[in-house]
Amino acid sequence: MSKDGMNYAPKGKSSRVCKSGDFVFSVIGLDHGHIFGMTNGLLEAGAKIKYVFDPDEKKVASFVKKYPGAVAVKDERFVLDDKESLMVAGACIPGDRCALGMRVMSCGKHYFTDKAPLTTLEQLECAKKKVVETGKKYMVYYSERLHVESAVFAGQLIDEGAIGKVLQVIGLGPHRIDAPKRPDWFFKKERYGGILCDIGSHQIEQYLHYAKEDDAEVVSSQIANYNHPEHPELDDFGDVQLRGKNGTTNYFRVDWFTPNALRTWGDGRTIILGTNGYIEIRKYTDIGIRRGGDNVYLVNDKTEKRFKVAGKVGYPFFGQLIKDILEDTDNAMTQTHAFKAAELSIKAQNQAVKIK
Amino acid sequence: MSKDGMNYAPKGKSSRVCKSGDFVFSVIGLDHGHIFGMTNGLLEAGAKIKYVFDPDEKKVASFVKKYPGAVAVKDERFVLDDKESLMVAGACIPGDRCALGMRVMSCGKHYFTDKAPLTTLEQLECAKKKVVETGKKYMVYYSERLHVESAVFAGQLIDEGAIGKVLQVIGLGPHRIDAPKRPDWFFKKERYGGILCDIGSHQIEQYLHYAKEDDAEVVSSQIANYNHPEHPELDDFGDVQLRGKNGTTNYFRVDWFTPNALRTWGDGRTIILGTNGYIEIRKYTDIGIRRGGDNVYLVNDKTEKRFKVAGKVGYPFFGQLIKDILEDTDNAMTQTHAFKAAELSIKAQNQAVKIK
Numbered sequence: 097m098s099k100d101g102m103n104y105a106p107k108g109k110s111s112r113v114c115k116s117g118d119f120v121f122s123v124i125g126l127d128h129g130h131i132f133g134m135t136n137g138l139l140e141a142g143a144k145i146k147y148v149f150d151p152d153e154k155k156v157a158s159f160v161k162k163y164p165g166a167v168a169v170k171d172e173r174f175v176l177d178d179k180e181s182l183m184v185a186g187a188c189i190p191g192d193r194c195a196l197g198m199r200v201m202s203c204g205k206h207y208f209t210d211k212a213p214l215t216t217l218e219q220l221e222c223a224k225k226k227v228v229e230t231g232k233k234y235m236v237y238y239s240e241r242l243h244v245e246s247a248v249f250a251g252q253l254i255d256e257g258a259i260g261k262v263l264q265v266i267g268l269g270p271h272r273i274d275a276p277k278r279p280d281w282f283f284k285k286e287r288y289g290g291i292l293c294d295i296g297s298h299q300i301e302q303y304l305h306y307a308k309e310d311d312a313e314v315v316s317s318q319i320a321n322y323n324h325p326e327h328p329e330l331d332d333f334g335d336v337q338l339r340g341k342n343g344t345t346n347y348f349r350v351d352w353f354t355p356n357a358l359r360t361w362g363d364g365r366t367i368i369l370g371t372n373g374y375i376e377i378r379k380y381t382d383i384g385i386r387r388g389g390d391n392v393y394l395v396n397d398k399t400e401k402r403f404k405v406a407g408k409v410g411y412p413f414f415g416q417l418i419k420d421i422l423e424d425t426d427n428a429m430t431q432t433h434a435f436k437a438a439e440l441s442i443k444a445q446n447q448a449v450k451i452k
Numbered sequence: 453m454s455k456d457g458m459n460y461a462p463k464g465k466s467s468r469v470c471k472s473g474d475f476v477f478s479v480i481g482l483d484h485g486h487i488f489g490m491t492n493g494l495l496e497a498g499a500k501i502k503y504v505f506d507p508d509e510k511k512v513a514s515f516v517k518k519y520p521g522a523v524a525v526k527d528e529r530f531v532l533d534d535k536e537s538l539m540v541a542g543a544c545i546p547g548d549r550c551a552l553g554m555r556v557m558s559c560g561k562h563y564f565t566d567k568a569p570l571t572t573l574e575q576l577e578c579a580k581k582k583v584v585e586t587g588k589k590y591m592v593y594y595s596e597r598l599h600v601e602s603a604v605f606a607g608q609l610i611d612e613g614a615i616g617k618v619l620q621v622i623g624l625g626p627h628r629i630d631a632p633k634r635p636d637w638f639f640k641k642e643r644y645g646g647i648l649c650d651i652g653s654h655q656i657e658q659y660l661h662y663a664k665e666d667d668a669e670v671v672s673s674q675i676a677n678y679n680h681p682e683h684p685e686l687d688d689f690g691d692v693q694l695r696g697k698n699g700t701t702n703y704f705r706v707d708w709f710t711p712n713a714l715r716t717w718g719d720g721r722t723i724i725l726g727t728n729g730y731i732e733i734r735k736y737t738d739i740g741i742r743r744g745g746d747n748v749y750l751v752n753d754k755t756e757k758r759f760k761v762a763g764k765v766g767y768p769f770f771g772q773l774i775k776d777i778l779e780d781t782d783n784a785m786t787q788t789h790a791f792k793a794a795e796l797s798i799k800a801q802n803q804a805v806k807i808k
Contacts, residue, residue, distance in 0.1 A: 259711075263676075263678050263689060264689070264691075264705065315672050315674070315805075318701060320699070322727065333619060335620075335701065335703065337672055339807065343676070343807050345674060345691065345807065347691065347693075347703055347705070349703070351725065353725060353730070355615075355728060355729040355751050355753050356752075356753040356754075357751055357752060357753055357754055358756055369626075369705075370709075371679045371709065372711060373711040374626075374709070374719075376739070383749050384747075384757055384758035385741070393739050395714050396712075396713060398713055399713050400714055400715065400739055400740060401740055402739075402740030449695075451701065452699050
């Protein structure tokens with residue numbers, strides 16, 4: 097496990113859903129290290145990578161070193177014009193993600209972007225229109241659920257009825273700041289979108305998924321810069337309360353205060369309360385206990401137990417996404433859900449009370 | 453550890469602050485089992501018990517059996533008129549607690565009540581006036597901090613600077629409902645005060661204490677009866693967001709959804725985020741791990757570790773309270789703090805959005 101969240105790139109067991117060559121994708125935009133996780137997930141599910149483009153040649157070189165199957169191209173036009181690539185995966189700067197998506201989809205390709213998928217409500221409107229216009233997907237790498245085995249497993253427990261009806265989801269998303277290693281855009285609000293939009297979007301996506309809500313109201317949201325005056329546009333803290341259309345609730349906190357002694361980049365937790373029990377996901381570590389991440393704790397009317405699921409669950413999202421595209425199904429994540437999480441995170445950011 | 457939160461009555465090591473007879477107290481009101489914890493704490497700190505009164509003779513009999521030093525009296529007047537008792541401890545029904553306090557203090561005695569100490573803002577005004585008028589204390593048994601060694605220890609870590617400046621406190625206060633064993637008043641809102649007032653008052657007291665805030669604003673509060681239609685006045689869920697005067701924040705959830713398989717009455721947790729680290733208190737259990745309660749987890753810039761503190765910390769509040777009264781100091785808990793926690797919990801209850 098990397099100590100730097102920005103290079104979080106899980107590798108799972110290969111679980112191919114198609115023959116090599118059936119699903120070809122290319123890559124544009126290497127600003128966020130999530131592109132490695134996105135690429136791993138697609139390759140493990142049987143996809144074939146073709147081109148990669150980024151204006152930064154160093155980033156491209158390190159990408160190609162990792163994925164020798166990818167061919168570096170000098171202009172994104174090579175990617176956009178390529179007839180073979182069905183999808184473009186990208187992790188450019190959050191403020192640019194929608195614009196890239198519009199170019200990709202206009203060329204008849206599906207788009208798979210790192211989260212947050214967009215940073216303004218105007219961009220969201222463009223993206224929605226483009227989906228209708230082109231029939232292509234604007235899919236999002238909400239990695240903190242899709243690429244975390246304990247988070248996938250918790251969803252399976254819920255679907256099996258292990259805790260009854262879900263009433264509430266609480267999320268804690270602390271991240272290590274590691275400021276000296278961060279690029280400039282990381283500290284510019286117009287570029288990264290604000291903490292609730294950026295890392296908050298993971299949290300909202302998880303809530304909507306686990307609570308099976310398709311809409312929610314932002315009850316309250318707050319942001320602060322408590323301890324980084326040298327980066328005045330950084331939110332180092334944010335929290336949000338949501339109330340779902342069906343009456344469930346969500347609270348989450350995100351922050352950049354992971355302390356140095358933590359063995360990983362963040363002590364991500366999700367606590368899901370149901371009518372007949374609760375689940376706690378300790379995603380990346382189990383503090384004070386030497387056993388690595390991906391521990392799921394379940395307490396219900398019959399049992400109190402821990403599931404250690406690392407290496408056992410896999411990441412079904414990637415294969416489902418490929419099949420959705422090849423077979424015109426809709427199992428990985430609905431477009432509505434992907435956009436709703438983005439919409440609520442932008443609304444939470446826009447209406448946040450600034451505490452400090 | 454009792455599986456029933458209502459009979460939660462910790463016993464600690466004796467740590468007498470006075471000679472027997474220096475501090476005499478009596479008891480009125482045995483409706484809530486917290487009276488046992490209150491009595492244990494005072495006796496362990498060196499107090500001497502004198503009289504006990506409750507209209508319910510069965511309750512009195514079981515109290516006297518447990519504390520043979522207590523003499524049962526047939527009317528509360530015997531207690532109120534007693535010259536030797538410096539303080540009356542009581543755990544009557546929440547809606548009646550203030551009225552009892554007014555009678556006690558009018559007779560020149562200090563009052564030590566179970567939480568919530570009162571249930572309306574009008575009662576709070578009376579109580580404040582009575583404190584000024586009599587110079588006596590209206591002290592509160594906020595047991596989830598005062599009578600939990602891990603909670604006491606966390607406060608000591610914070611005071612030593614272990615996590616820098618506190619930014620946020622998150623509290624989870626699930627409780628087992630055990631409905632068939634509950635008295636009628638437990639389900640009548642005017643009597644128990646609502647969930648945010650009743651068990652929420654613990655949470656707010658902890659927040660004010662750990663974050664060193666002396667005032668806060670209720671940012672949002674919600675209540676619900678999700679799953680107990682047979683008790684329409686019960687709130688089985690509530691949550692609150694507070695913002696402190698100094699810019700710290702608090703979120704807590706309280707509920708009556710502890711599932712049957714949990715080994716204790718509730719998986720009480722407190723997570724305290726600071727500028728240089730965080731603390732998690734697992735108060736009464738450590739789910740999925742067989743090691744009992746009172747575990748404190750600390751992660752900061754130097755260490756990531758677990759402190760198992762059961763039996764090691766004690767409960768300094770009780771001795772401090774006795775000394776405050778005997779020596780005219782103010783170390784146990786200020787009157788302002790005790791009342792502020794009550795005020796905010798009533799305000800949170802009064803302005804709560806009812807979800808279901």
